[in-house]
Amino acid sequence: xxxxxxxxxxxxxxxxxxxxxxMAAGLTLIxxxxxxxxxxxxxxxxxxxxxxxxxxxxxxxxxLALLAALTxxxxxxxLVELLVIRRLYNKDHLDQVLATFALILIFSEGTRxxxxxxxxxxxxxxxxxxxxxxxxxxxxxxxxxxxxxxxLFISIGLGFMITKTRIGIQIRAGENDREMIAALGINISGxxxxxxxxxxxxxxxxxxxxxxxxxxxxxxxxxxxxxxFVVIVIGGIGSIKGALIGALLxxxxxxLGSIFLPELLKLVTDPSTATSIGSSLSSMxxxxxxxxxxxxxxxxxxxxxP
Amino acid sequence: MMREYYLNTIILGIFIIxxxxxxxxxxxxxxxxxxxxxxxxxxAVGLNIALGLGGLVSLGHATFFGIGGYSxxxxxxxxxxxxxxxxxxxxxxxxxxxxxxxxxAVIMSAVAGLLIGILSLRTSGVYFIMITLAFGQxxxxxxxxxxxxxxxDGLSIYIRNSFPGLNTLVPIHYYTxxxxxxxxxxxxxxxxxxSPFGIALNAARQVPARVExxxxxxxxxxLAAFIxxxxxxxxxxxxxxxxxxFVSPTMFSWQTSGEIMxxxxxxxxxxxxxxxxxxxxxxxxxxxxxGLSDFWHIYLGLLLLGIVLFGRGGLIGMICxxxxxxx
Numbered sequence: 364x365x366x367x368x369x370x371x372x373x374x375x376x377x378x379x380x381x382x383x384x385x386m387a388a389g390l391t392l393i394x395x396x397x398x399x400x401x402x403x404x405x406x407x408x409x410x411x412x413x414x415x416x417x418x419x420x421x422x423x424x425x426x427l428a429l430l431a432a433l434t435x436x437x438x439x440x441x442l443v444e445l446l447v448i449r450r451l452y453n454k455d456h457l458d459q460v461l462a463t464f465a466l467i468l469i470f471s472e473g474t475r476x477x478x479x480x481x482x483x484x485x486x487x488x489x490x491x492x493x494x495x496x497x498x499x500x501x502x503x504x505x506x507x508x509x510x511x512x513x514x515l516f517i518s519i520g521l522g523f524m525i526t527k528t529r530i531g532i533q534i535r536a537g538e539n540d541r542e543m544i545a546a547l548g549i550n551i552s553g554x555x556x557x558x559x560x561x562x563x564x565x566x567x568x569x570x571x572x573x574x575x576x577x578x579x580x581x582x583x584x585x586x587x588x589x590x591x592f593v594v595i596v597i598g599g600i601g602s603i604k605g606a607l608i609g610a611l612l613x614x615x616x617x618x619l620g621s622i623f624l625p626e627l628l629k630l631v632t633d634p635s636t637a638t639s640i641g642s643s644l645s646s647m648x649x650x651x652x653x654x655x656x657x658x659x660x661x662x663x664x665x666x667x668x669p
Numbered sequence: 670m671m672r673e674y675y676l677n678t679i680i681l682g683i684f685i686i687x688x689x690x691x692x693x694x695x696x697x698x699x700x701x702x703x704x705x706x707x708x709x710x711x712x713a714v715g716l717n718i719a720l721g722l723g724g725l726v727s728l729g730h731a732t733f734f735g736i737g738g739y740s741x742x743x744x745x746x747x748x749x750x751x752x753x754x755x756x757x758x759x760x761x762x763x764x765x766x767x768x769x770x771x772x773x774a775v776i777m778s779a780v781a782g783l784l785i786g787i788l789s790l791r792t793s794g795v796y797f798i799m800i801t802l803a804f805g806q807x808x809x810x811x812x813x814x815x816x817x818x819x820x821x822d823g824l825s826i827y828i829r830n831s832f833p834g835l836n837t838l839v840p841i842h843y844y845t846x847x848x849x850x851x852x853x854x855x856x857x858x859x860x861x862x863x864s865p866f867g868i869a870l871n872a873a874r875q876v877p878a879r880v881e882x883x884x885x886x887x888x889x890x891x892l893a894a895f896i897x898x899x900x901x902x903x904x905x906x907x908x909x910x911x912x913x914x915f916v917s918p919t920m921f922s923w924q925t926s927g928e929i930m931x932x933x934x935x936x937x938x939x940x941x942x943x944x945x946x947x948x949x950x951x952x953x954x955x956x957x958x959x960g961l962s963d964f965w966h967i968y969l970g971l972l973l974l975g976i977v978l979f980g981r982g983g984l985i986g987m988i989c990x991x992x993x994x995x996x
Contacts, residue, residue: 400795450978456795457726461934462977464927468970476964589806589923596799639816646810650803654788657800661792 370501372622373615378507380614381514385569386591387598387606388521389562395601396537396558397452402463403443404566404591405584406470411436411567412574412583413474416483425488429571436567440560448559449552467585475581482578485571510572517565518607525603534558538601590617593653599666608664613649620645673989677942683949684848692841700840701912706952707847708908713932713944714854715901720930721939722867723894724874729801730929732785732808733778733899735921737906739812740774742824742916749827767832767846770907778903782896790888790895802923809921823917830911837911847908851945854901859941861897870894902929931969935976937983946984 390404414435419428443466451459487506494502525531533554536544545551570584577583594613598605625641632640656664684707691699712734719725747754747763754761764770789800813821828838835842861867873880873887880887910916919925928951936947954972958965980987 394795400798447974447978454977456798457720457934457938458977460726460728460798461930462974464931465970465973465977468966468973472964472966472970476967585923589802592799593803596796596803600795639814643811643814646814647807650807650810653803654800657792657796658788661796663796 366499367501368622370499371503372618374503374507374511376615376618377611378511378514378614379618380611381511381518382569382573383587383590383594383614384518384607384610385514385565385572386587387594387610388518388603389565390591391595391598391601391603391606392534392558393562394595396534396541397555399448399451400456400459400463401448401562402460402588403466403470404562405588406467407436407440407563407566407584408570408587409470409474409581409584410439411570412485412579413478413483413570414567415571415574416485416579417478419485420483425491425575428485429568432567432571433564436570437560437564439567440563441556443563444556444559449555452555471581478581480581482580485574485579487575506575513572517568521565521603530554530557590649593649595663597653597656597663599663601667602663602665605663605665612652616649616652617645620648624648673940673942673985676985676989680942680945680949681852684851684945688841688844688848697840700844702952702956704840704844704847704912705909706949707844707851708905708912709929709932709948709952710945711847711851711854711908712902712905712929713936713948714851714858715898715903715905716929717898717933717939717944718858718861718901719895719898720933721943722862722870722874723891723898725891725895725898726798727789727801727895727898728798728923728926728930729785729803729805730899730902731921731923731925732781732801732805733902734906734909734925734929735808735812735916735918736777736781737774737903737908738910738916738920739818739824740777740903741770741830741907741910742826743818744770744773745826745830746818746824765828765830767830767837767911770830770911771904774903774907775900778899778906779896781903782899783892785899786892786895790892802926805921805923805926809918809923812918812921819917821918823915823919826910826914826916829914843912847912850904850908854904855941855945862941866890866893931973933983935973935983937985940983940985943983943985950984 386404386408389407390401393399393401393404411432415428415432418431419425422428447462447466451462454462491506491509493505495505495508497503497508525534533544533549536549537551537554537558541551544554569587573587574583590613594609595606596609597612598607598609621642624645625638628637628641628644631637660666684703688700688703691697691703712730715733716727716730719727719730743754744764748765749763752763754763785801785804789797789804792800812818818824829843831837832842832846835846837843837846862871869880869885870890870893873885873890877887880890906920909920932947932951933944934947935950936943936945951969954965954969958968962968976983
C-alpha cells in the first residue's frame with residue numbers, strides 16, 4: 364500500500380463525490396422547497412448524457428455537447444414539471460414515488476426507442492485527455508481533475524446563488540414557508556418550475572461530464588439516482604451543505620472501501636476469502652454507512668429534527 | 670357503483686375459469702401466465718399489508734422477494750449437487766421439498782423483516798422510503814458479489830421442486846398450488862383486517878398519537894405488520910423462483926420493488942383484492958402490449974401516470990367508488 368495509490372484513490376473518491384453532489388443538490392432542493400420525491404431525476408441525468416453524446420457525435424465539439432446537455436435536461440425538466448410534477452405537490456409521497464417511477468419507464472423506453480439499446484460513447488476532448496503530474500509525483504488523469512474543479516466551481520456558484528442572490532432568498536423562503544412567500548406576491552409556480560429545471564440542468568450536466576468516462580446507455584441514471592438518495596438522506600433532506608458533505612462521504616467510502624477492505628481482511632484471513640468477503644462488504648459499505656448514520660441521527664447529519 | 674364484494678367474486682372467478690378453459694383447450698402457456706399473475710398477486714398482497722394497512726411506503730420489498738427466491742435456490746442447489754448446506758454444528762442438507770422450502774423462505778423473510786423493520790421504523794415519511802430502498806440495494810449488491818451461489822449469473826435449478834401427491838412439472842398442478850396459497854393468504858388477510866390487531870394498525874396509520882394514548886405502541890404494531898408483509902412477499906419469491914427454476918439478483922433489484930408497488934397501486938391501495946387486480950392487469954398488459962411493441966413500458970408508464978393523477982383508489986376505486994369501512 365503506497366502513498367501514491369492512496370492519493371489516487373482519494374482523488375477518485377472526491378471526483379465521484381463531486382459528481383454525486385451535482386445530482387444530489389437538485390434532488391435536495393426539489394425536496395426541500397416543493398416537498399417532492401423525484402425518482403425521475405436519474406432520467407434527467409441520462410437525458411443530459413445522451414444529448415451530449417449525440418451532439419458531440421454530430422459536431423465533434425465538447426463545449427457544444429455540454430451546452431446541449433444543459434439545455435436539453437433543463438427543457439425536459441421544465442416540461443415534466445409543467446405537465447406532471449406540479450399536479451403532485453399536494454399528493455402524498457406514495458403518489459409521488461409512483462408517478463415519477465412511471466416517468467422513469469417512459470423516459471427509459473423512449474430513449475431506447477430513439478437511440479437503440481447499444482451504448483453511445485462520448486470522448487474526452489483532446490486537450491483534456493492524458494495524465495498530468497501533480498505535486499508528490501503522482502500521475503493523475505487531467506480530465507478527472509477538471510471534473511473536480513468544475514464540480515467545485517459549480518458548488519461554490521450554487522452556494523453563492525442560494526445565499527446572496529434574490530432568487531436564492533426566494534428559494535430559502537420557499538423552504539421555510541411556502542404560503543407566506545406566495546402571499547408576498549412571488550410567483551410561486553414560476554419559482555417551482557425554475558427550481559425544478561435548475562435541478563434538472565445540474566443532473567444533465569453531471570450526466571454529460573461523467574458520460575465521457577463511462578458509457579452512455581439506457582438505465583445509467585438509476586444507480587446514480589439511488590446513490591444520490593443515499594447522499595441526501597445522510598446529509599439531511601433539504602440541506603445543500605449536508606448534500607455536499609454526504610456526497611464526499613459516499614464517494615470516498617465507495618472508492619476507498621473497494622480498494623482497502625479486501626486488503627484489510629487479508630491481514631486476518633487467507634487471500635481468496637478476503638477478496639470475496641471484501642468485495643461483498645465494500646459493495647454494501649455505503650448502505651451500511653447510511654444505516655449507521657440514520658440510526659444515530661434519524662433525520663441525517665444536517666436535517667431538521669421533526 | 671358495484672359492490673366490492675361482487676367484483677372480488679368476479680376476479681376470483683377469472684382465476685378459476687381461465688386456467689380450466691386453458692387446461693381443456695390444452696394451452697399450457699396461458700396456465701403459466703396465470704401462475705405468474707397469481708404469484709405476483711401474492712407478493713403484492715404481502716406489500717399491501719405494510720402499505721395499505723400500516724401506511725408504510727416500503728420501496729424495498731424486493732428484499733423479501735429475493736430472500737424467498739434464494740431460500741429456494743440455495744436449498745435446491747445443495748440438493749441437486751448432493752453437497753451439505755452446512756456441516757457444523759449439525760449436518761444440514763439441501764432439499765427439493767416445497768413445503769420445507771416455503772417454511773424456510775417464510776422464516777428467513779421474517780428474520781430479515783424484523784431486523785430491517787427495527788432499524789427502518791426509527792425513521793418515518795420520506796426517510797423510511799429511502800432506507801428501505803437502501804436495504805434492498807444492500808441485498809442486491811450482496812447477491813451480485815456472492816459468487817458461491819452464482820453471483821451476477823444467478824442459479825439454475827434443473828427440475829422443479831416437488832410437492833407430495835402432485836406432479837409440479839404439470840402446469841395446472843403447480844397453478845393449483847399457487848392459487849391455493851393465494852386464496853389462503855387472502856382469507857387470512859380478510860380476517861386480519863377485522864381483527865383487533867388490524868383495527869389497531871389501521872388507527873396507528875391514521876392517528877398514531879391517539880393509539881398511544883390508549884396504551885398501544887404504534888411502532889410495535891407497524892413492526893408486526895412489516896414482518897407479516899415481508900413473510901408473504903418472501904413466500905411469493907420462493908414460488909416465483911420455482912416457476913422459473915431460476916434465481917438471480919434481479920429479484921432483489923429496486924425495479925422489482927417498484928413493480929410490486931405498481932401492482933398494489935393499479936388495483937387500489939388497502940383493498941383486499943387491489944393487489945390481485947393489479948397483478949392480473951400487469952401480466953395481461955405485459956403479454957399483450959409486449960407482443961405489440963418492444964417498448965411496452967412506455968404504455969405502462971402512461972397508464973400508471975393516469976391512475977396516479979386522475980384515478981383515486983386504483984381500478985377497484987374507479988369501479989366501486991370510495992372504500993366503505995363496514996361492508
